[in-house]
Amino acid sequence: MGIKVEKTVEFRISRFDPEQNKHYASTFKVPIRKGTTLLDALLYIKDNFDDSLTFRHSCRMGICGSCGINVNGQPMLACYTQVLDLGADSLLLEPLSNFQVIKDLVVDIEPFFDTYKRIKTFLIKPEQEFKKTDEFAQSPQDLKKYWDLTLCIKCSICNSACPAAIDAKFLGPSSLTATYRFISDSRDQGLDERLKPMADNVWLCTQCNSCTMFCPKKLPCANAILDDHSLLVEAGNIPRTVKDVLESVYKYHNPMGTHQSRRMEWAKDLDVKTFPTVAKADVLLFVCCSNAFDPRNQEIARGMVSILNRLGVDFATLGAEEWCCGDHMLRLGEKGLFEELSAHNVSMFEKLNVKKIVTISPHCYNTFKNDKPYSDAKLNVQHYTQFIAEAIEQGRLKLPNTVKRRIAYHDPCFLGKRNDVYDAPRNVLRSVNGVELVEMKRTRQNSFCCGGGAGRVWTEEADPDKRPCVSRVKEALELGVENIAAACPFCITTLEDAVKVLDVESKISIKDILEVMKEAA
Amino acid sequence: MEKYSHDLIIVGAGLAGLRAAVAAAEVNSKLDIAVLSKHHPLRSHSVCAQGGTGAVMREKDSYDLHAYDTVKGADFLADQDAVEFFVRQVPREIVLTEHWGCPWSRNAEGKIDQRPFGGHTFPRACFAADMTGFLEMHAIYGKATSYNNIKFYDEWFVTSLIVEDKAAVGLTAIEMKTGEIQAFRAKSIIMATGGHERIYEFTTFSHSTTGDGMAMAYRAGAPLEDMEFVQFHPTGLVPSGVLITEGARGEGGYLLNANGERFMKKYAPEKIELGPRDVVSRAEQTEILEGRGLQGPYGPYIALDLRHLGEERINLRLPLIRDVAIKLGGVDPVKEPIPIRPAAHYSMGGIKANVKTETPIAGLYAAGECSCISVHGANRLGTNSTAECLVFGAVAGEEAAKHASSSSLHEVPQEKLSAEENRIHEIVSRNGNERAPAIRDEMRRIMKEEVWIYRNGPQLETALKEIRQLKNRFRSVRIEDKGKPFNTGLLETLQLDFMLDLAEVTIACALPRAESRGAHSRTDYPKRDDQNWLKHTLAYCTGDGPRLEYMPVTITRWPPVARTY
Incomplete structure (x- = not known):
């Protein structure tokens, strides 16, 4: 039909010829009209230019789950994506990640479907109940509790984006969500049986949120997995490593197993003010347990102090009254413990009439912004990269020294994926004289988690090649950068572990942005 | 060529195929069942079914009402004994899928909700929002994978059915991942491969639903019934x-x-x-x-x-x-x-099968859209297709399981396998100057211009001639991709080959039917003609195209009357 061509888009397609075991690329120019989907474009190429181009497709209406591919690094359904909506003149099409490629854009999805064999995908009830000849009753309200979770089309996009799924032990977002779908179904009576297959692996989930972000059907997968965590915590069915973390927080109000009275030791020679010793300060610096207690990460906190002092900011910390923000605990499923921690912190904020909070960790930032009761308290909170970026923009911060270095920035998930803060940390890094900022292949929304979220930073036991941090460091090594910079103490810990595991300390080192700034100060 | 053997092979893993697998596994836990599908089962076109599944679930409704609505909707071409059986079976299927976990939409009392649908005199469409087929599929697949005696061959493309002494004994299939062609032996085979509306361009059909099973059964000697009735x-x-x-x-x-x-x-x-x-x-x-x-x-x-x-x-x-x-x-x-x-949406026609889903070929069963039993006659009512897949999928599973339990495997002759290997090899290695997409688009143009909602004699004659020319041109199709693994260029060419046969049969059946009935609307014969045409068309494959026969319609209780709404 006569509908006009809006533009011509270049399709660069990653190809694989299994018989020659050869990877190569093909480029095609495709006329794009209003309404042309990625799948239409692929079919156009196959019909007109190259019948050997291989990809899966069937329903062309986003329901059969065949046509997931990576487009400019982001997984999506080809049939359910309008080319014009991507707003690009050139697109890189690649097969989904985390799977073996069979040919071109076709990957081996058998391992994905194998995860379903480990769980039960039908109602569990006592046998005699199934002799009923009419339906089991279910109210519309009870249906609503799990309805959204039934809409998974099993396209495997979540698995493709999932950092934990590089370990086959992990059931994966789709199967874990399916498990929670049945647990939440009022007709089902199989809770104990359903908890078993995930009890030893669901903890590999880092709550990075990639599954939820990229799900073409908008399933709240990450939340379903969080609820799986909670059920296991309630059932007391948790591994020793997780138990140790939780017990430390019960006992000390921090996961580091150190008495709260030592919380300010990192600043002993820095003259940092603490509430309530001072009645008020313009800014509350929320330090984070890792920065306060981990000797390696104390440097990050010290870096923050040097910048705040340089800016002349009137700030104070909560001192020993800073309890763990609870972000990791909540995402490990310990909702009760989170309630206790958050209630304490919120009451401190209110008692001290705190007007502005700056966090060093993205995890504190995230939970303050998004989780009740913090979110109800409408806190005025910034991550330090936002705070410093503002100062730079206003010309209030100039660092004298040059740091001549190629640096790749790693997006912390709780800053980027969960809160859309991508530019502030980059702007801060760019402001340092001499720094050459390099982007990794997986970057911004498509960034790859370090593997530290939801408590995994303290529970990691996987073989090195199954750790997300190792995959991430390898990716940076390919770029030949001297540093990976991050803006999160947990990213620093995991990535530094990976550097040690890979034995590449002479080639690359891990720095928090604050440490780079301290060098320039 | 390797040889695989199973008691029962099901071709196609949509609603009918999966339901058949579960039914067969329930009949006999020792039975060795294989499900072959050219894509993963959950990619089947059944997931696109949306509105509902018609079932008599409540007191004010009745089997007679559902049956009569169906017969009237069918413009009296349905076999009424099959319809009467069919409507009585659907409620059980709804309850079964519910027991397996299908999240049916609910009314305030917590019972399965029902909505009105075209041609039904009672709101009897059980629904799961507007994803009924999708959620039925996921419920049945979830159940089917729990049986140890069902083996799934995902992404195996079946190319031919092997019939010896009027009995189905096996089939050939391409393992897509490797591109190797393999032979399968079975005591019973169920075709559950869906309809053929991809012969049209403007269609609700998934790209991959190309009527392969109909074409293979037809080539193997089974008649296709009522193929002129395509629902729009x-x-x-x-x-x-x-x-x-x-x-x-x-x-x-x-x-x-x-x-x-x-x-x-x-x-x-x-x-x-x-x-x-x-x-x-x-x-x-x-x-x-x-x-x-x-x-x-x-x-x-x-x-x-x-x-x-x-x-x-x-x-x-x-x-x-x-x-x-x-x-x-x-x-x-x-x-x-x-x-x-x-x-273009649905094929009322398909592989001729009786109410037990048996086809005229011993050991070959057909269920779902690829079959013609016939409960839909000249026009299917909405909600009756998912219902049919469930009911006759179950029947096929049970009947084929029984047949397999009481029969033995036959040897598949080597020359049949070699012939099929040669046929495929010949297609791949052709050096002609035709391209499959061009022939496919031309076929769809013909079907749109000449064999659409309204047809007439001269149009159908033109279409038949043109389709036959296309079949000739197909012999010169060249596939650029000469590789073996996942050669979708080859598979799409084989699908086109099937579709050309089915387009020819559709037109050849439509041409002599000089009346308008249900979905077959002839501008040159605008009236229904019960005197001459209250009968089913049967198309048999011959070297010169389809040979037609006719068969009476089974009328039990509802003689044809004028059809008004």
Whole structure:
């Protein structure tokens, strides 16, 4: 039909010829009209230019789950994506990640479907109940509790984006969500049986949120997995490593197993003010347990102090009254413990009439912004990269020294994926004289988690090649950068572990942005 | 060539195929069952079924009402004994899928909710929002994978059925991942491969639903029944043809022409938008032909207006439709009408099978859309296709299991296997100057221009001639991809080969039927002719194209009467 061509888009397609075991690329120019989907474009190429181009497709209406591919690094359904909506003149099409490629854009999805064999995908009830000849009753309200979770089309996009799924032990977002779908179904009576297959692996989930972000059907997968965590915590069915973390927080109000009275030791020679010793300060610096207690990460906190002092900011910390923000605990499923921690912190904020909070960790930032009761308290909170970026923009911060270095920035998930803060940390890094900022292949929304979220930073036991941090460091090594910079103490810990595991300390080192700034100060 | 053996092989893993697998596994836990599908089962076209599954679930409804609605909808071409059996079986299937976990939509009492549908005199469409087929599929697949005696061969493309002494003994299939062609032996084989509406361009069908099973059974000697009856769904989304469920009208949606009129009042004064599909599609086509279609960049269309239902009801009852309309049609049905027009949707015809799903070939069974049993006659009612897949899928599983338990494997002759290998090899290595996509597009042009909602003798004659020319041209098709693994260029060419046969049969069956009945509307014979044409068409494969025979319709209780809505 006569509908006009809006533009011509270049399709660069990653190809694989299994018989020659050869990877190569093909480029095609495709006329794009209003309404042309990625799948239409692929079919156009196959019909007109190259019948050997291989990809899966069937329903062309986003329901059969065949046509997931990576487009400019982001997984999506080809049939359910309008080319014009991507707003690009050139697109890189690649097969989904985390799977073996069979040919071109076709990957081996058998391992994905194998995860379903480990769980039960039908109602569990006592046998005699199934002799009923009419339906089991279910109210519309009870249906609503799990309805959204039934809409998974099993396209495997979540698995493709999932950092934990590089370990086959992990059931994966789709199967874990399916498990929670049945647990939440009022007709089902199989809770104990359903908890078993995930009890030893669901903890590999880092709550990075990639599954939820990229799900073409908008399933709240990450939340379903969080609820799986909670059920296991309630059932007391948790591994020793997780138990140790939780017990430390019960006992000390921090996961580091150190008495709260030592919380300010990192600043002993820095003259940092603490509430309530001072009645008020313009800014509350929320330090984070890792920065306060981990000797390696104390440097990050010290870096923050040097910048705040340089800016002349009137700030104070909560001192020993800073309890763990609870972000990791909540995402490990310990909702009760989170309630206790958050209630304490919120009451401190209110008692001290705190007007502005700056966090060093993205995890504190995230939970303050998004989780009740913090979110109800409408806190005025910034991550330090936002705070410093503002100062730079206003010309209030100039660092004298040059740091001549190629640096790749790693997006912390709780800053980027969960809160859309991508530019502030980059702007801060760019402001340092001499720094050459390099982007990794997986970057911004498509960034790859370090593997530290939801408590995994303290529970990691996987073989090195199954750790997300190792995959991430390898990716940076390919770029030949001297540093990976991050803006999160947990990213620093995991990535530094990976550097040690890979034995590449002479080639690359891990720095928090604050440490780079301290060098320039 | 390796040889695989199973007691029972099911070809196709949509609703009918999966239901058959579960039924067979339940009959005999020792039975060795294989399910071969050219894609993963959950990619099957059944997931696209939306509006509901018709079942008599409540006191005010009755089997007789459902049966009569079906027979009348079928324009009296359905076999009434099959229909009477069918309607009695559906409720059990609804309850079974519910027990397996299907999240059926519920009424306030917590029972399965039901909505009105075209041609039904009672709101008997059980539904799971507007993703009924999708959720039924996932429920049944979830159950099917729990049996140890069902082996799934995903992404195995079946190329031919092997028949020896009028009995099905095996088949050949390409393992897509390696590209190797392999032979399978079985005591029973069930075809559950769906319809053939991809012979049309503007269709609600998934790309991969190309009628392979019908074509293979036909080539192997099974007759295809009533292939002239192709259903056009009144609401295919412009421009893609993606299905917009009849449930949208079941929920109260209006069809409007360019003058903003609910024109269906003229064509079906009682049922209005909820007339049966043949009636509504003809009405739309007439409005368009008489210049009352709306004008858009993709040609004339009809407006499906849901705005008065309100956002809340649309989100609750028709969430997929809203999403699809936004993503693929560029309109939000909460704010503006959806552009639609009739789209090829369903094949009433298929492999001739009786109420036990037995075909004239011993050991070969057929269920779902690829079969013709015939419960749909000349026009299927909405909600009866998912129902049919469940009911006759179960019957096929049980019957084929029984047959397999009491028979033995036959040797598959080596020369048959070599012949099939040679046939495929010849297609791959051709050096002709034709390309499959060009022939495919030409076939679809012919089917659209000459074999659409309204047809006439001269059009059908032209179409038959042109399709046969295309079959000739197909012999010179060249495939550029000479590789073995995942050669979709080859597979699509084999699908085109199947479709050309099926297009030819469809036209050849339509040409002599000098009447208008159900979905077969002849402008040169506008009236139904019970005197001469109250009979089923049977098409047999010969070297010169289809040979036609006719067979009486089974009438039990409802003699034909004038059909008004």
